[in-house]
Amino acid sequence: MRNGLRFQKFCIQFTVAALLVMAAGNTMAAEPLTQVRSTVDEVLTLLRNKSLPHEERRQQLTAVIRPAFDFEIMSQWVLGPNWRKASPAERQRFIDLFTDLLEATYIGKIEAYTDERVEFTGQKLEGERAEVETLVKTASADIPIRYKVFRRGERWLVYDVVIEEVSLVRNYRNTYGEIVRKEGFPGLFARMEEKIREFKASKAAS
Amino acid sequence: MRGTATSLVLLLFLLILPGGLAVAAPDSAGDLPVTGEATFPFEEAFAEEAPLKVWDPIEPVNRGIFWFNDKLYFYLLKPVARGLRVVPEPARVSVGNFFDNLAAPVRFANKLLQFKLNDASDELARFVFNSTFGIAGLFDIAKEQGGVSRKEEDFGQTLGHYGTGAGFYLVLPLFGPSNPRDVVGRVGDYFLDPLPYALNNWELIGARAVDKENDLSLDKDTYEGIKRDELDPYLFIRDAYAQRRQAQINK
Numbered sequence: 001m002r003n004g005l006r007f008q009k010f011c012i013q014f015t016v017a018a019l020l021v022m023a024a025g026n027t028m029a030a031e032p033l034t035q036v037r038s039t040v041d042e043v044l045t046l047l048r049n050k051s052l053p054h055e056e057r058r059q060q061l062t063a064v065i066r067p068a069f070d071f072e073i074m075s076q077w078v079l080g081p082n083w084r085k086a087s088p089a090e091r092q093r094f095i096d097l098f099t100d101l102l103e104a105t106y107i108g109k110i111e112a113y114t115d116e117r118v119e120f121t122g123q124k125l126e127g128e129r130a131e132v133e134t135l136v137k138t139a140s141a142d143i144p145i146r147y148k149v150f151r152r153g154e155r156w157l158v159y160d161v162v163i164e165e166v167s168l169v170r171n172y173r174n175t176y177g178e179i180v181r182k183e184g185f186p187g188l189f190a191r192m193e194e195k196i197r198e199f200k201a202s203k204a205a206s
Numbered sequence: 207m208r209g210t211a212t213s214l215v216l217l218l219f220l221l222i223l224p225g226g227l228a229v230a231a232p233d234s235a236g237d238l239p240v241t242g243e244a245t246f247p248f249e250e251a252f253a254e255e256a257p258l259k260v261w262d263p264i265e266p267v268n269r270g271i272f273w274f275n276d277k278l279y280f281y282l283l284k285p286v287a288r289g290l291r292v293v294p295e296p297a298r299v300s301v302g303n304f305f306d307n308l309a310a311p312v313r314f315a316n317k318l319l320q321f322k323l324n325d326a327s328d329e330l331a332r333f334v335f336n337s338t339f340g341i342a343g344l345f346d347i348a349k350e351q352g353g354v355s356r357k358e359e360d361f362g363q364t365l366g367h368y369g370t371g372a373g374f375y376l377v378l379p380l381f382g383p384s385n386p387r388d389v390v391g392r393v394g395d396y397f398l399d400p401l402p403y404a405l406n407n408w409e410l411i412g413a414r415a416v417d418k419e420n421d422l423s424l425d426k427d428t429y430e431g432i433k434r435d436e437l438d439p440y441l442f443i444r445d446a447y448a449q450r451r452q453a454q455i456n457k
Contacts, residue, residue, distance in 0.1 A: 112426040139301050140424040142355065165453035166446040170258065175441040190439045204433070204448040 032130040032156040033123040036147045038117060039158075040134065041066040043107070047114045061107055069106075070150075070157040071099040077159075078172045082180050089187050097192040104199045105168070106161065113138065130156060218450035252325035260448045262375040271377040272440050278380065279429060297422055300344040305417040306356060307336050307343025308401060314397045316359040321365045328354050357455065361398065375444055383447035404430025 042064045046057055075095045076083050081089065117137045124131045129150045136143040148160040148167075160169040179188045262268065290298065310333040315327035332348040340347045348354045365387050366372070373386035384392075388402055396402060436442040 108431055108435050112428075112431060138424075138426070139295055140302055140421075164450060166449045170449065171442055171445045173434070173444045174258065174260070175438055178441060180439065195435075195437060198434075 022183050032125070032149050033120055033132050035068070035156050036132040036134075036149065036158065039064060040110070043110060044114060044118065047107070047111055062103060065103050065106065066099070067155075068158055069102070070152065070159050071095060072104065072171055073157075074098065077087060078169060078176055079180075080175065082185075086185065093189060097189060097196065100196050100199075101192055102168075104196070109161075109163065113143070121150065138194050143150055183189075209243075211296055211412060218404065222431065239454055243281075258448050258452065260375050260444055260447060261373070262444065264374065264376070268377040268444075269440055271379055272443075273347050274379060283422060287419050287425075290419055290423040297423070298423055300422060301416070303336070303340070303346045303422045305420070307316045307333065307340070307344075309399065312361075312395050312398045313357070313359045316364045316395075319364045320359070321363075322359070325357055325359070328357070332356065360391055361394030362388035362451070363455050364394075365391055366451070372448065372451065375448070384444055388451070 010124045043061060046052070046061050046064065049057065072095055075091075075098045078098065079086065079094060086094065098153070113136045119135045119137060121135050123133065132147040132149060134145045134147070136145060143164060144163040145164075147158050149156040149158050149160065151157075160167050162168070176188060179191060183191075184195070310329055314326055314329040314333070317323075317329055331352075332354055335348045335352065336343045336346060339345075346356070349356070370387050375387070376384045376386065378384050378388065378389070401413065402454075405413060432442055433439050
């Protein structure tokens, strides 16, 4: 009987200790979520600020997004086998174009939800990588958007955005691969440049 | 005695760690270089995002139907939906809830068919609460008050759950992205749905049209965004559809 009680006490003490250790672990690990949250919040604040002149707002958005995403890694992965075939000049060209394009795309996608509430629902850590889960609450539906990040030094950088279970980077890999196969790098670059021109034109117009 | 307690604690750790917000899986650390040159050790780290190959043997035909649907969208479906936007949003949300609630039997049956019993009982509870306290389903109080959200389940997913492959990519006129499995799924859902038994053909088409147009009026111009952002909207939607269906089936 006494033994049983002591055993129970042990269990409780150890459980409490274990929970404390876990809690400590979690606060330390809150990093990716905090970083993604501050990026998303800044982007949304800028998008909501209608009084800012267009060009200035675009520059500020760029200043927030560029350091939070790793466009270089994304570029490599999106090109996949084609990356190895590309010359250094082509690689650099692709990174530049892809950075412009993805930035504009991301802004476009999140812009639709400017007036909605974004909840940060959790994060999953897996070694050097993590996933930050958000939920965009619109009147009619909750849209899950996940940010995949990995650690580079002190910062967690975004390498993929998954909207309603659709990974943007994974999708691009298919699309870009197919375009390179049919039209080669010149064709791909031409299409990307065309898109970027369209973005700039529509931004100037609105 | 102390040994038992320690192993109990260890067990506790093991039980909790793989669950919710866990820490450090040892095998994946080091896949990505923390510093230094960005060469190509990334392939492995990104293995989980292996590109999804979509079999599209009738691409020219599909692109033709895609073009047709595009015109249908911009010249008919979207203008009607835009017209609907004069109705206040909360009313349209309620109309959407009403139709979603009516489709509960389809979701319930598919959850049962997959032996997802918890999901099935959630569905049943949602249907009972929303049909009564939610005034014939106009209000989703099961979600607002009970925190039980709607989970989609259809016969295409049921077939996928039991290992049926998607087959080739198929764009349907009006309905959009699909594949043979999901076409069979649509037919299956038609028979699981009580609505076709209660309404005649024209009433059914009318109800479906109101439902879809109402959804479109609540949508935040998703298709316009894809057309604006993507190099090839056809490829983007094709691959997004495949990814999304696969994720729904795996859930």
